[in-house]
């Protein structure tokens with residue numbers, strides 16, 4: 001399998017962490033989707049990473065589809081429960097973490113995308129997206145409470161998704177002091193960073 005992605009993307013990191021936790025082999029193909037000569041559209045018509053290209057050449061996206069597929073590929077370290085209620089809970093954690101990243105990406109693009117002139121940037125839009133990031137992180141802290149992991153008593157896709165979102169927010173928006181505000185999230189993140197899957201994929 002070939003994973004097309006970039007080292008800074010939190011969605012790509014989620015897939016890489018899952019690959020490592022599941023002990024799956026893959027080739028990592030770095031692609032800058034923002035460069036004028038990117039070839040990403042030949043694999044993903046949406047022009048986004050991560051994109052997983054299978055042995056036969058078929059491509060799979062997006063990160064939620066890829067990680068769900070990877071979890072079925074090996075019995076090692078199940079990350080998504082089978083039972084429907086528990087499964088939906090984990091997928092909701094993933095949606096929350098992805099939603100924080102989505103809002104953060106929109107905020108960052110509005111503030112920095114080179115093809116948008118200064119006068120075209122909307123402060124109201126940036127405030128709206130920042131509000132989602134901040135509210136999403138608050139919901140993570142509330143949902144985690146004093147539990148050791150987000151769902152159940154073992155590592156799951158919930159923790160991986162939250163860890164990738166928090167790591168990326170820390171990387172791109174250091175002024176959002178979630179560590180200072182939420183000791184439980186800081187503790188979880190520090191624990192995740194002890195795992196090679198996280199330590200080796202830090203943006």
Ligand code: GSF
Pocket residue numbers: 008009010011012033046047048049050062063064098105
């Ligand atoms: C989001 C992927 C995405 O926005 C997923 O895979 O979970 N829901 C999708 N990827 C960004 C890179 S990044 O911001 O991490 C991307 O490829 N953007 C290119 C574009 O043209 O929007």
